[in-house]
Amino acid sequence: MRTNRTFVLGAALLALVVSACSPGEGDSPAASAGSESQAADLPSLTIGSAGFWESAVVAEIYAQALEGAGFTVERQLELGARDVTHPALVDGEIDLMPEYIGGYLAVTYGGEPTPDIEESLEALRTELEADGLVAFEPTPGTDADGFAVRQETADDLGLATMSDLAEVAGDLTWGVAQECGENPNCGPGLERVYGIDYGSLDLETLAACSTAIAEALNASNIDVAQVCTTQPEIAGFNLVLLEDDQGLAPAQNIVPVVRQELVDEAGEVLETTLNEVSALLTTEELTNLGAAIILNGESTADAASQWLEDNGL
Amino acid sequence: MIEFLGEVSAWYADPATWSGRDGIPARLWEHLWISGVSLAGAVAAGMPLGLAIGHTGRGAGAVVAVANIGRAVPSLGLMGVAFLLLLPLGLGVGPLPTILALVALGIPPIVVNAYAGLREVDRDLVEAARGMGMREREVLGKVEVPVAMPVILAGVRTSAVQIVATATLAAAIGGGTLGQLIIIGFNVGDQVRIFGGAIVVAALSIATELGFAWVQRRATSRGLRGRPYVPMEAAQVGRGGGKSLG
Numbered sequence: 001m002r003t004n005r006t007f008v009l010g011a012a013l014l015a016l017v018v019s020a021c022s023p024g025e026g027d028s029p030a031a032s033a034g035s036e037s038q039a040a041d042l043p044s045l046t047i048g049s050a051g052f053w054e055s056a057v058v059a060e061i062y063a064q065a066l067e068g069a070g071f072t073v074e075r076q077l078e079l080g081a082r083d084v085t086h087p088a089l090v091d092g093e094i095d096l097m098p099e100y101i102g103g104y105l106a107v108t109y110g111g112e113p114t115p116d117i118e119e120s121l122e123a124l125r126t127e128l129e130a131d132g133l134v135a136f137e138p139t140p141g142t143d144a145d146g147f148a149v150r151q152e153t154a155d156d157l158g159l160a161t162m163s164d165l166a167e168v169a170g171d172l173t174w175g176v177a178q179e180c181g182e183n184p185n186c187g188p189g190l191e192r193v194y195g196i197d198y199g200s201l202d203l204e205t206l207a208a209c210s211t212a213i214a215e216a217l218n219a220s221n222i223d224v225a226q227v228c229t230t231q232p233e234i235a236g237f238n239l240v241l242l243e244d245d246q247g248l249a250p251a252q253n254i255v256p257v258v259r260q261e262l263v264d265e266a267g268e269v270l271e272t273t274l275n276e277v278s279a280l281l282t283t284e285e286l287t288n289l290g291a292a293i294i295l296n297g298e299s300t301a302d303a304a305s306q307w308l309e310d311n312g313l
Numbered sequence: 314m315i316e317f318l319g320e321v322s323a324w325y326a327d328p329a330t331w332s333g334r335d336g337i338p339a340r341l342w343e344h345l346w347i348s349g350v351s352l353a354g355a356v357a358a359g360m361p362l363g364l365a366i367g368h369t370g371r372g373a374g375a376v377v378a379v380a381n382i383g384r385a386v387p388s389l390g391l392m393g394v395a396f397l398l399l400l401p402l403g404l405g406v407g408p409l410p411t412i413l414a415l416v417a418l419g420i421p422p423i424v425v426n427a428y429a430g431l432r433e434v435d436r437d438l439v440e441a442a443r444g445m446g447m448r449e450r451e452v453l454g455k456v457e458v459p460v461a462m463p464v465i466l467a468g469v470r471t472s473a474v475q476i477v478a479t480a481t482l483a484a485a486i487g488g489g490t491l492g493q494l495i496i497i498g499f500n501v502g503d504q505v506r507i508f509g510g511a512i513v514v515a516a517l518s519i520a521t522e523l524g525f526a527w528v529q530r531r532a533t534s535r536g537l538r539g540r541p542y543v544p545m546e547a548a549q550v551g552r553g554g555g556k557s558l559g
Contacts, residue, residue: 036361079358094508105348175406175487177483177498177500178484178493178497178500179496179497179500179501181334181335182497183501183503203334204406204407204487205484205487205493206406206486206487207485212396214403215397215400215405216400216487219400219401219403219405221400221403221404221405221406221407222406278552
């Protein structure tokens with residue numbers, strides 16, 4: 001997962017804000033009132049994100065959706081890697097941020113995510129509870145290691161899934177990360193899950209998820225590329241991401257991770273708003289958001305509001 | 314620190330380090346042939362140029378200036394450009410972008426040293442050769458080059474060491490080499506392999522330096538070995554003067 005340390009310093013400057021205006025327990029006159037007076041009772045909150053485009057745009061989508069629901073939102077986007085964002089969440093410097101089920105579980109809690117979304121999410125939720133954090137429902141979209149081919153290759157060979165690819169694996173030139181041979185989700189995983197004889201593949205090595213590997217695939221220097229499933233170039237070059245039908249990659253679906261305190265204060269509207277957004281964020285939607293931001297140079301805020309508008313939110 | 318060095322030695326002792334696609338022998342061989350081809354290319358391109366301007370003295374300013382600018386171009390950037398330019402030809406992934414960048418890296422020291430070496434040859438010697446009826450080609454081949462050989466080969470040596478050290482970068486763009494060991498170390502967060510791989514590259518660079526120093530010595534005319542070239546007249550005056558003063 002890409003990180004951006006530029007904002008590490010910014011994190012240190014994070015203001016301790018939040019939640020001065022929480023209403024007393026059971027004091028909910030807004031229940032019978034219109035949405036405007038309800039908004040006045042909703043707590044303000046701070047949304048953070050990790051230091052790369054996808055985390056930032058999902059956070060921005062959360063922010064705009066919650067503003068639409070009447071929350072007052074402060075943004076602390078692109079804070080950096082988990083060594084910054086996780087303490088910020090635990091300490092309450094931010095109240096909410098998008099996280100990847102598998103990455104969060106493995107990196108922060110030392111857990112072992114599986115391709116099973118429910119199982120991995122359950123394991124993550126157990127860990128989060130001890131830190132006073134809650135994860136809402138996951139996106140259908142996942143940002144994991146994946147493999148892509150050119151449209152023409154997919155058409156010619158009838159490739160839609162990794163199982164399809166396994167049958168013609170030996171006929172193609174693969175572009176994989178330098179460390180693929182020892183990454184359980186790459187070389188050994190291809191052997192274990194799809195029965196691909198990794199040792200005999202025609203291999204070229206380039207940085208996975210890089211623009212270079214996508215360029216090399218697009219220019220037919222390689223036939224299969226190890227990509228990140230939401231990599232913007234997949235949309236930009238009209239590449240075909242092969243479906244991980246047998247479950248090789250751990251679940252890297254995105255969940256909003258929220259402080260329990262905020263959940264208690266904000267009530268149901270927070271959860272329903274975020275779940276509604278998450279349900280629509282497919283892998284393809286995430287890829288397209290990346291293409292808008294990375295390839296077309298749109299601002300994160302514009303891409304997010306356009307997406308919300310397109311989805312009627 | 315001691316513990317870390319222990320881990321590094323354990324890595325060297327591990328048979329897995331010495332076998333397979335990313336074993337040291339496979340990557341070392343790749344490193345060597347890519348460096349060798351690149352050096353050959355740099356010599357083929359740079360040596361005639363350096364000898365020509367050294368012999369004639371014409372165009373020297375421009376060529377040396379260009380060569381020096383060439384030294385300032387970052388090799389990784391050059392590799393990236395070559396990678397992108399070669400992609401449409403289907404040659405972007407693999408050793409070729411690296412070789413082109415390394416040839417470009419290797420040319421300047423060869424040109425500059427060949428030029429400088431020839432210019433340092435005593436003019437009287439060259440004139441004497443001409444006076445003996447030698448043709449220009451013979452003056453160059455029989456007088457200038459043999460006399461300037463230590464300086465010319467020093468250029469090749471510098472070029473070779475730079476090429477061997479820089480070939481490591483190839484791993485970033487699919488060119489493999491020993492850099493692969495270091496990149497894998499980075500990508501999996503294994504400092505032992507970063508360090509272990511870097512040591513192998515450093516050792517190879519030093520071996521190249523020593524190897525070429527030996528070649529340089531062997532290829533130097535017997536009469537010039539062991540001391541810098543001193544024009545004959547000056548040497549005699551020096552010797553004679555010394556004695557008479559004593």
